[in-house]
Amino acid sequence: MPLEPSTPVDPRTPRADAQRNRDRILAEAAALVAEQGTQASLRDVARRAGVGLGTLYRHFPTREDLLEALLGRRFDHLAARADTLAATEPAERALTDWLYEFTLDAGAYQGLPATLMATLEDPESALYAGCLRMRQAGGRLLAAAQRDGLIRPDVTPLDVFALANALSWITDRAPTLTERRDHLFRLVLDGFRPRP
Known part of the structure; x- marks a missing residue:
């Protein structure tokens, strides 16, 4: 059975899990910044989003x-x-x-x-x-x-x-x-x- 050619992946399109992580980070950051201000802890943002600090920094250096x-x-x-x-x-x-x-x-x-x-x-x-x-x-x-x-x-x-x-x-x-x-x-x- 011949293999179907794979659909090329656009390197600019984030993977679904990466996009979900980014969305969760932004949602939790918005809530935390609303509570604590612009100096809110990035560690707390990552913890609330359920991601590691490294994941947060990958999305937002x-x-x-x-x-x-x-x-x-x-x-x-x-x-x-x-x-x-x-x-x-x-x-x-x-x-x-x-x-x-x-x-x-x-x-x-x-x-x-x-x-x-x-x-x-x-x-x-x-x-x-x-x-x-x-x-x-x-x-x-x-x-x-x-x-x-x-x-x-x-x-x-x-x-x-x-x-x-x-x-x-x-x-x-x-x-x-x-x-x-x-x-x-x-x-x-x-x-x-x-x-x-």
Whole structure:
């Protein structure tokens, strides 16, 4: 009986068991990071996922690689959201809505604001490219509002990123201020507006 030719395996397609391990690691990492923040123990992630630490590191060589896998969709969503808002809202409203969403997302996990700020100086970080896309998207909204004379010309995308992260950091470090987040957000926006 002649042998049937085997179907070639795409080397980029992970084996089913490897994909299951990766999915379990991500699910447990998401739960643990939600509980303990971005500095959660990777050993605990592996233990909860039922895999060895070596398996975790095969999938995610660094903490930043794991965080990028968890946060990449958020970054992509915020970048796409900026384009949607730019196409459907007036410039100042688009910037305000996007910035508010960014502030909420940056505070999603304990320690995330500091982690995001650290990417600014580390182009080798797995988080760098996603953060850069997100910052560039916000920068386009900022530039449109500046062209309309609604935002001071000396405000840079880095200023916007740093201040949004600062708001997230405040509520991360002082949860009692969470109820004042909207007020603090409006104060930051007022600082962006041109002086009369």
